[in-house]
Amino acid sequence: MVQTRNERNxxxxxxxxxxxxxxxxxxxxxxxxxxxxxxxxxxxxxxAGQSPFNEPGLEDLIRSNVQxxxxxxxxxxxxxxxxxxxxxxxxxxxxxxxxxxxxxxxxVAQALAPHLSDDxxxxxxxxxxxxxxxxxxxxVFEKTAKVLLAFCPERIAEGNAIKELTHIPVIVGGVDExxxxxxxxxxxxxxxxxxxxxxxxxxxxxxxxxxxxWIDLNIxxxxxxxxxxxxxxxxxxxxxxAANTLPKVNYNVNILLPSVGVGGYCLTKDPWFVHYxxxxxxxxxxxxxxxxxxxxxxxxxxxxxxxxxxLNGDVPSRKHSVAVLGIAFKNNTGxxxxxxxxxxxxxxxxxxxxxxxxxxxxxxxxxxxxxxxPLIQDMEEALKGADAVVFLxxxxxxxxxxLVRLAQLLRPGALVFDGRMFFPREKxxxxxxxxxxxxxxxx
Numbered sequence: 001m002v003q004t005r006n007e008r009n010x011x012x013x014x015x016x017x018x019x020x021x022x023x024x025x026x027x028x029x030x031x032x033x034x035x036x037x038x039x040x041x042x043x044x045x046x047x048a049g050q051s052p053f054n055e056p057g058l059e060d061l062i063r064s065n066v067q068x069x070x071x072x073x074x075x076x077x078x079x080x081x082x083x084x085x086x087x088x089x090x091x092x093x094x095x096x097x098x099x100x101x102x103x104x105x106x107x108v109a110q111a112l113a114p115h116l117s118d119d120x121x122x123x124x125x126x127x128x129x130x131x132x133x134x135x136x137x138x139x140v141f142e143k144t145a146k147v148l149l150a151f152c153p154e155r156i157a158e159g160n161a162i163k164e165l166t167h168i169p170v171i172v173g174g175v176d177e178x179x180x181x182x183x184x185x186x187x188x189x190x191x192x193x194x195x196x197x198x199x200x201x202x203x204x205x206x207x208x209x210x211x212x213x214w215i216d217l218n219i220x221x222x223x224x225x226x227x228x229x230x231x232x233x234x235x236x237x238x239x240x241x242a243a244n245t246l247p248k249v250n251y252n253v254n255i256l257l258p259s260v261g262v263g264g265y266c267l268t269k270d271p272w273f274v275h276y277x278x279x280x281x282x283x284x285x286x287x288x289x290x291x292x293x294x295x296x297x298x299x300x301x302x303x304x305x306x307x308x309x310x311l312n313g314d315v316p317s318r319k320h321s322v323a324v325l326g327i328a329f330k331n332n333t334g335x336x337x338x339x340x341x342x343x344x345x346x347x348x349x350x351x352x353x354x355x356x357x358x359x360x361x362x363x364x365x366x367x368x369x370x371x372x373x374p375l376i377q378d379m380e381e382a383l384k385g386a387d388a389v390v391f392l393x394x395x396x397x398x399x400x401x402x403l404v405r406l407a408q409l410l411r412p413g414a415l416v417f418d419g420r421m422f423f424p425r426e427k428x429x430x431x432x433x434x435x436x437x438x439x440x441x442x443x
């Protein structure tokens with residue numbers, strides 16, 4: 001039986017973190033959404049109304065829309081035949097040689113092509129090198145059908161993804177004007193957001209890379225200012241907050257915050273996409289290499305700060321215990337992909353500390369990608385009698401833990417290391433008043 005397309009039917013190929021957030025929000029807006037993925041466990045969870053990812057509000061949206069019949073998942077790519085809009089959100093990792101690995105994009109294009117028909121709107125959202133939409137996807141699809149094809153970079157951040165999806169402007173670049181207009185109309189109707197149409201799909205592809213290169217470079221700037229602040233014995237946050245009051249053209253200076261490093265799927269690879277594409281056009285771009293080098297060093301720098309603050313140059317007479325709180329790469333999420341905490345933990349282990357690992361938001365399975373040490377589920381158990389507590393993430397649950405109770409559990413005079421908590425001055429004073437030592441990155 002021939003399937004007919006419904007203007008409210010959307011297929012999302014690749015129902016990982018980005019795909020599941022978009023799918024749940026679209027379903028909540030009244031669209032009929034089918035997520036297509038190869039992960040059997042993910043399919044089972046979503047169809048049971050469960051979120052495969054720890055994102056605030058996501059499970060509620062998935063559960064309610066699965067129950068309402070507006071959201072389902074499958075591994076059958078032929079289901080795109082009944083959809084007017086097809087979103088592609090599969091991963092594009094770095095290859096072992098440091099080049100963009102386009103295998104998943106190619107496989108999706110080849111599998112998708114036989115099921116396409118005229119006037120379907122296909123939107124690529126995976127981060128890719130410029131020209132991918134026009135030179136890789138378009139030739140494959142046009143052999144089968146006259147589809148509308150556009151690239152729209154994903155710009156949401158974990159921990160606040162649902163809100164950002166319906167507030168941040170969507171960048172639209174089509175392979176032609178008709179495709180760009182169709183994509184813009186879809187997002188405006190579906191999400192109620194402003195759309196910005198750029199000249200071409202490759203322009204939109206470059207926008208995504210420019211955004212992430214700016215973020216990585218800005219964090220690298222903050223990290224180097226932090227290292228200098230450590231030497232000068234000044235507070236880097238005071239420097240940054242004051243520096244950011246300077247108006248420049250239409251905006252203020254906007255230096256981001258330092259930490260134990262940069263992690264996640266995008267920022268750790270997208271600068272290398274830019275570097276690779278520069279090389280392919282005979283350009284030796286310096287910024288991607290510099291920002292990556294600075295940020296990749298930070299976990300080891302943080303570990304050295306912890307060692308120096310805890311031991312103060314002494315040879316320890318016993319093995320010091322360190323409670324590590326938080327191993328996800330980002331605050332208030334359980335995502336451990338490419339987390340810099342992995343390298344902090346490894347370095348602390350090499351320094352000979354007895355480590356206790358605790359992150360209430362991370363699953364046992366994901367924790368195994370960071371360290372072979374078991375997770376301690378009870379935060380108080382991890383803290384009890386420790387010589388130091390090392391905050392590698394700034395989860396809300398950690399901020400809510402009373403400092404008085406922290407001091408009661410730790411050894412007298414224990415170290416509190418602030419890797420991502422960004423304690424304000426009054427909290428630092430309270431930590432010291434409780435008889436504990438404080439050290440942060442650049443603080």
